[in-house]
Every structure is written in C-alpha cells, then in structure tokens.
Amino acid sequence: MRTLVLNAGFEPLAVVTFRRALALVLNGKATIVEIVEDDPVWGIGVRFDRPSVIVLTRYVKIPYGRLVPVTRRGVLRRDAHRCGYCGQAASTIDHVVPRSRGGEDSWENLVACCLRCNSVKGNRTPAEMGWRLGVTPRMPFGPSWAVRGLERTVPAWEQYLAPAVAA
Ligand SMILES: [Zn+2]
Structure with missing residues (x-):
C-alpha cells in the first residue's frame, strides 16, 4: 500500500509507503487528504485511518528540469x-x-x-x-512527471495528478 505525498501547494511530490506517510502525519509534517476507506491501520490500542493522499504542512523546494525516464x-x-x-x-x-x-x-x-x-x-x-503524426512527440514536463512511483496510480490520486500534457 502506497501513499501519494503532495507538496504544500498540492503538487504531487513523491510516493511513499503508508507507514512513512503515517509517520509524517503523526510528526505533524503532513496532514491526510484522502484515506483508504474501511482499511484502518492498528497501532498499540489505536486505530488510524490508512492515508491514500497526504499534503505536507511546509513547502519543499524541488529541482525542475529533471529528465523524465522514457517508459x-x-x-x-x-x-x-x-x-x-x-x-x-x-x-x-x-x-x-x-x-x-x-x-x-x-x-x-x-x-x-x-x-x-x-x-x-x-x-x-x-x-x-504518407502518414502525418497528429502530435509532436516530446518529453513531458511538470511535477506529476518528475515523481517516481506514478507509473502505477490508484483512482483516489487521479484528481491530484495533472492530465497528460502533450501540447
Ligand atoms: Zn492507429
């Protein structure tokens, strides 16, 4: 089970294990945006909602212009x-x-x-x-392409991921 981490501006930043996500939330570094319904995590006598999407409380600077590996x-x-x-x-x-x-x-x-x-x-x-390409293929850009782990997504994440940019 993985959790999508959003930057404080709600841009996708990383994909982490739900345990790591829960640690960020418990340490006050992030808050939960979406949970996985009916699938709680149990600590010692405590029940937590399993985070599907969290957002960081403070903005993290990320380097842009990173090369996106082609897949x-x-x-x-x-x-x-x-x-x-x-x-x-x-x-x-x-x-x-x-x-x-x-x-x-x-x-x-x-x-x-x-x-x-x-x-x-x-x-x-x-x-x-005698064919023409309907698009000019090029490397995609934007935060949702610079994040590792987004090759496989879950429906709850979709609204936080930018649509494919081909223009
Ligand atoms: Zn075709």
Missing part, C-alpha cells in the same frame, strides 16, 4: 492512450523512425499507437507511409 506506460500516458497516427485507442507504442533503422527509444521518437497502425506501418517511416 512504455509513460508514452501511453503522455499521448492519453490515443494513436499518434489515426487517433483511435492505442494499446502499444511505435518507434516513429523504426529501431531497425536507427530510431531511438526516446520521448521524441516514440508515440502511442493502435495495433492496426503498428502492424501496417511495420519498419517504415511515417513519410514512406
């Missing part, structure tokens, strides 16, 4: 699970310039893709197919 899930999230070529629901990712032709595993060279476009395109470039 398959990350590419799908950035592109909102829409195929970069046809706009349909995407379940895979595609190398714009195929790997076999020197294309890299980078934010700039990967787009979300539907299975159909992926198999039709094969080892060709969009230009060779």
Whole structure:
C-alpha cells in the first residue's frame, strides 16, 4: 500500500509507503487528504485511518528540469492512450523512425499507437507511409512527471495528478 505525498501547494511530490506517510502525519509534517476507506491501520490500542493522499504542512523546494525516464506506460500516458497516427485507442507504442533503422527509444521518437497502425506501418517511416503524426512527440514536463512511483496510480490520486500534457 502506497501513499501519494503532495507538496504544500498540492503538487504531487513523491510516493511513499503508508507507514512513512503515517509517520509524517503523526510528526505533524503532513496532514491526510484522502484515506483508504474501511482499511484502518492498528497501532498499540489505536486505530488510524490508512492515508491514500497526504499534503505536507511546509513547502519543499524541488529541482525542475529533471529528465523524465522514457517508459512504455509513460508514452501511453503522455499521448492519453490515443494513436499518434489515426487517433483511435492505442494499446502499444511505435518507434516513429523504426529501431531497425536507427530510431531511438526516446520521448521524441516514440508515440502511442493502435495495433492496426503498428502492424501496417511495420519498419517504415511515417513519410514512406504518407502518414502525418497528429502530435509532436516530446518529453513531458511538470511535477506529476518528475515523481517516481506514478507509473502505477490508484483512482483516489487521479484528481491530484495533472492530465497528460502533450501540447
Ligand atoms: Zn492507429
């Protein structure tokens, strides 16, 4: 069980174990924003709500401009699970310039893709197919991308995470 930690300005900051989160709350460093319903934590004779989201009481400065590691899930999230070529629901990712032709595993060279476009395109470039990309792939930015552990989220966190920014 993990807890989302928000900075004092409610930006996502980190993902920690619920024990660590509870320690922050008990030490007065954070307050609970969302709890996991019907799943309390028991201390010695004490019952605590299990924190799902907490917010720090004091603002923590975080370095920006950190590189976001490229992942398959990350590419799908950035592109909102829409195929970069046809706009349909995407379940895979595609190398714009195929790997076999020197294309890299980078934010700039990967787009979300539907299975159909992926198999039709094969080892060709969009230009060779006469296709145009609906998006310009680039590294996503913003606090919700700089936080480790957000590859897997729970529904209670969603409202605190910025939507995928592709513009
Ligand atoms: Zn497609």
